[in-house]
Amino acid sequence: MTRQTRKRLHSDESIKLADVAREAGVSTATASRALNQPQKVRPAVLARVRASAADLGYVPDGVARALASQHSFTVGTVVPTFDNAIFARAIDALQHRLGESGYTLLLATSDYDAERNTSAARRLIESGVDGMVLIGGEQDPEVFRMLDLKRRPYVVTWSYCAASNHPCIGFDNHDAAYRIASYLMDIGHRRIGMIAGISLNNDRASARIAGARAAMAARGLVMPRELVIERPYDLAEGRQALRVLFDRPEPPTAIICGNDVLAFGAVFEAKVLGIPVPERLSLVGFDDLPLARHIDPPLTTMHVPSDELGKRAADYLLARFGGQNPSPLNELEVRLVVRDTTAPPPVR
Amino acid sequence: MTRQTRKRLHSDESIKLADVAREAGVSTATASRALNQPQKVRPAVLARVRASAADLGYVPDGVARALASQHSFTVGTVVPTFDNAIFARAIDALQHRLGESGYTLLLATSDYDAERNTSAARRLIESGVDGMVLIGGEQDPEVFRMLDLKRRPYVVTWSYCAASNHPCIGFDNHDAAYRIASYLMDIGHRRIGMIAGISLNNDRASARIAGARAAMAARGLVMPRELVIERPYDLAEGRQALRVLFDRPEPPTAIICGNDVLAFGAVFEAKVLGIPVPERLSLVGFDDLPLARHIDPPLTTMHVPSDELGKRAADYLLARFGGQNPSPLNELEVRLVVRDTTAPPPVR
DNA sequence: AGGAGGGATGAACGCGCTTACAAAGGCCAT
């Protein structure tokens, strides 16, 4: 009764650690220890504290805890969009792994916009995240500066670059595209086009274009400018891009798509246009989304281990939190999954 | 120089408000006001504070701010999974809207598991979110209790229920399924099956089953138990479910799918099995994912305004934060989009 | 010219919790 009254006078009458402590007849220090480091408290006291906590329905205040311990148990990440299954999977895996260790994920999206990416990152850092997962190496230097200033570990994902001075987990986008183009040339293609993602501020998209170009150059071929179209990662854009490519007098016999979503669009549109795939046109995707194997015909694509990527990012950060110093370079394998959208070009 | 040295002695040498204040020759109170309520400070002082903040690269400590102001500028939500585009879109919209008002989204996933849902929600609340977006009305009472205890506004989404005593934004899943079944009966179907989501702990999945059943009952028909299969929302599960349904002696002439992902699986598998859609089998999805219109044949499905849902959830919470008292009941319209996977049943 | 009124400022406290540090108590060995 008295307590009720007193509480009402103070703050929000919400139960705090002091209430639990009083109820259990101990100091807040002991109550805090009982809740966080049970082994440091006598079993009898531990039980009393736990009982009164449960009794009062005590819910700790994470904010206060974070301020006192300089440690928020959150990790931030800013993804371009949730609307692409490939990120969704990686985030899912990341979130799981972090969750197992008691960490929560703070998420923001950038819509592939550099400025929004920076401001989102800033907000996450301000929010007090313990660490950060960045996507792509093309970050505003400001982001790294803030991270360093606040002494927060971070890791760059999706693009692996040994030369970078930032810890990274990912794969070599350049090499992956190189291999796709090489495969297409192996089976006879000479005129290869590309429906790429927007390369501006996106090191992955640009590396994929460069990789394909390099592979062709290595065999004395070129990928003509007019056969490379950049489009936002959207199915409808993929459809339209295919149409543009086939409005030209001499369309390619094979098209490398910047990701599976664009490839799906291309496959669907080819069907509408009556272009037989793979007989007259070979199509390759990138990501290997779950849907890739289910469409008709099943899509040849580069498999990206997005689950693994999320897990490793989590593991890296958790290790850093634990005071360890895991390897900052972490390359993942991608592999070409050949299904039914690729075949030798038609004989002319 | 001197400052450098002094800083190194203290804490983490990270720049804090006091540093900015000293540099600008004002008190921390004024510095704080300059940064947060510019109109309360003389222009000259404002400029000085801003300059030294920029100069020192000051990044505010959101945690300390949250503790002092009892206000974290974060909103929590726990979604079943990111792996379903329908949630992805809603989250995207939610996140956008919140971002415009300076709020960040704290995200967790439950994998459709009640226990994980509760623990995730608890963690978010402990993290100090200002408000919470819940998915589905079947929440552990504990969640609502904690929310009430901490006096945090929240809103239940995806299922609209006027009878509920929780604020909600969504649509009537029961009615939506009722309408789908009615439509199928209108065009002549009598034997209708369902590939539903797992109804346990999922009021949306169960309402959809109940709604379809009710529609049939209203016309003196029944949906036989053996024609209703519950499956996790996964494309491969949809494929397999279709196969099960067609292993029966008397397969349905139409199947209502719990969501589009299951429907995609069913469409793809029907193609493999050589069952002509819609000539011999009508298929209806739920959600109207972007992909629905692109598959072959384009999917008839119930359109769910997930963007709108995310936006409204954000608006509701923002209004509550602003001290307003918006309507707690917010029903959205869903509409049946008839494409090419539905047609009258074959004459027998 | 004098006082009232209002805006700008700074000192100090508090947000709820963690965590040195010190104090106290219990145990064993000498």
Add this chain to the structure above:
DNA sequence: ATGGCCTTTGTAAGCGCGTTCATCCCTCCT
């Protein structure tokens, strides 16, 4: 029995910021 050491507990000092309240200064009115 006494000293030393380890374990358990309490005291109190922050963590970095927002915010109240008193103070001060400037302007305007009579």
